Amino acid sequence: MHADNWAQKAKSLGYRSRAVFKLIQITEKIKQIKNPNLILDIGAAPGGWSHYLANKYPSAEIFAIDILEMEQIKGVKFIQEDLRNIEKIDQLSSLKNKFNLVISDLAPNLSGISSIDEENILELNLLTLEGAIKFLDNNGVFIVKTFQNSNLKKFRKEMEKNLKIVQTAKPAASKKQSKEIYLYGIK
Ligand SMILES: C[S@@+](CC[C@H](N)C(=O)[O-])C[C@H]1O[C@@H](n2cnc3c(N)ncnc32)[C@H](O)[C@@H]1O
Numbered sequence: 001m002h003a004d005n006w007a008q009k010a011k012s013l014g015y016r017s018r019a020v021f022k023l024i025q026i027t028e029k030i031k032q033i034k035n036p037n038l039i040l041d042i043g044a045a046p047g048g049w050s051h052y053l054a055n056k057y058p059s060a061e062i063f064a065i066d067i068l069e070m071e072q073i074k075g076v077k078f079i080q081e082d083l084r085n086i087e088k089i090d091q092l093s094s095l096k097n098k099f100n101l102v103i104s105d106l107a108p109n110l111s112g113i114s115s116i117d118e119e120n121i122l123e124l125n126l127l128t129l130e131g132a133i134k135f136l137d138n139n140g141v142f143i144v145k146t147f148q149n150s151n152l153k154k155f156r157k158e159m160e161k162n163l164k165i166v167q168t169a170k171p172a173a174s175k176k177q178s179k180e181i182y183l184y185g186i187k
Pocket of ligand 1: 042105109
């Protein structure tokens with residue numbers, strides 16, 4: 001389906017963004033996601049993924065973090081903060097090793113200078129992975145967006161060092177020409 005059609009479908013189903021279909025298509029592949037009761041969404045605005053998960057798992061407690069503001073979603077506790085400060089977030093301090101699902105669709109602003117952008121993406125991916133390792137419980141699932149570039153192998157290796165069953169996903173709803181790609185793994 002063309003990207004515009006995913007956008008129309010999202011609108012007609014009342015989803016906040018086309019990005020929801022990417023999450024649906026990735027999670028369909030991960031049998032370890034059963035009925036998560038504690039979920040962390042990193043880089044969550046405008047809230048498509050959190051909104052979808054809040055509807056799918058109404059009894060789950062969902063925390064969402066973004067540097068931008070996000071419109072309120074019933075069942076989602078939003079924290080406006082930079083991922084780099086995740087350790088300083090009071091609401092999360094007692095929740096280490098407790099999350100069943102940590103997801104990140106985080107995408108940094110790009111400068112257009114590939115060497116700078118690639119280092120920036122790697123830094124944020126590694127920080128997200130570090131956060132996921134701290135906050136996930138055993139057998140918790142981590143899904144993260146990254147990009148096909150010269151650092152991808154390095155990041156995947158870090159995922160494999162720290163998580164089990166690391167896999168790549170390029171969901172149909174992700175534009176073919178986009179370099180974005182998703183990795184997931186189990187703690
Ligand atoms: C592609 S959007 C996420 C879309 C979301 N999954 C949805 O379904 O609506 C990427 C988000 O990452 C956020 N972001 C970028 N850098 C960040 C950082 N350092 N800390 C937290 N969020 C960040 C951006 O503000 C942006 O809202």
